[in-house]
Amino acid sequence: MSDDREPSVNISGGESGGGVAAEFDPATADTRAERIVDRLGERYWQKTYGGRDAFPCLVRTILSQNTSDVASQPAHDALIERYGNEPAAANPSGGGNVDLAAALSNAEHADLAETISSAGLYNQKSEVIIAAAEWVLEEFGSAQAFDAFVKDEPPTEVRETLLSVSGVGPKTADCVLLFAGGRPGVFPVDTHVHRIYRRLGIAPADADHEEVRAVLEREVPAEKCGFGHTASIQFGREYCTARNPACLEDPDACPMGDVCEQIGVYPETGEIVDPTDV
Template identity: 35%
Template sequence: MGLCEKPCYIQQLHFNKFHIAHYTLDEWRIMQSEVERANQVLNILRENLTLPKWVSSRSSDFETLVVTVISQNTADRNTARAFEKLSKKFPVTPEALSKAPTSEIEKALKVAGLYRNKARIIKKLAKIVMERFNGSLDFIHEMPFEKARKILIDLPGIGPKTADVLLLFRAKKPTIPIDTHIKRVSKRLGFAAPNADYEEIRDCLQKLYNPKDYFEVHILLIMLGRRYCKARNPKCQECPVNRLCPTGLERLKNA
């Protein structure tokens, strides 16, 4: 019995590698086999996919926050265009954007979806960072992970994914942001239950992988979803991990 047969078994076991005595031998074997399968998937992706250059992230915490807000429900190309236009109009700093007219921010973001709402959120965030955090997001580096994450999620327009992106990319904190591609891929691979929500998927993946690999896991699963494991017409025949994927094996069997 694996994750694909009993949804999110790793999550049900509340895996803690320092307390293996809490589990039966069968539970431990299941857990170990799923960890091994997950890491086989990761190693194959490392061999077949190349991390893109943009992975180096933005030059400041606030820029990363802004570009992540812009990217919500927006293609990468339009996100990059919108950020470039914004940065040509204003310095992308809390001070500059807190004073910038909302209408001018809107104009810069017009190529991105929901640009009016995003412009209001970005201006509001800039003001909050100035007023509450002395114009800096340094607290994400200094605070314990859960405390920093809660503060970020409580900010307007910042959900768990945006908070996790900032914490992983900028503060190097141990978290895996879950986007639409990772959500789909995780469920098809059997790493998460079909009805798992954001936190459940994140929890499952983080129990399967070593924290030092979270960054690569995040990027490579996104790339897998974009290139092979598409929402419609997934390319299971070409997928490098199809032999480790219950969904892929089923589709290939019925092809």
């Protein structure tokens, strides 16, 4: 087991920032999915979600696509250092705070790509980020107005609007709703979540990301969904890894072993296959 806990400074807002606090008790869980999340609640950090500014959160999530936090966090930090300290004149809404959308909409593609190169796919991501910044200014006028939209409008409307932006998929949209909007009942599905809940047998083996999300948002109480997302990622990194889950070496090593159906995992032979292929 790794001692690497979720960093205190990231898109979740650290120790606080809004959202809904939850209590975790596996003995009182109504579904298997809730029982898993409650067990994670006994093992990992417990905190609320929300409070991040929406556009920086969107940028941070785009940077995290198809890469690890170890790679994407330095790219985010470099981007903020370079573009988050533009003169106040870069803020069309006035005041002394930088409008990051305005700064990035004027960024040179090559310069931004160089700045975020540690995140991987930097040419593609720089195009997406610049286009997203231009979209925010065109549709909302400022990053501040976009933030208000994310926090105040109905979640379904916010999600559909975000999904209309090129390069923004369901996971990215849901992360903005969760980490910026602090919306309960949002369970973003990344590769870890997709893998884990099909292996456990909670979602169908052939379920795509959206189908897994639908199952989890239906079976996990709304106030536990945000925690379920971040804690499941940590669980996937420590125990239920893609190629070498803990149960292969020791049946008792995984804290979810007694409730897992091990779909696609064969300890007898050491074989690992995607649940879809079972």
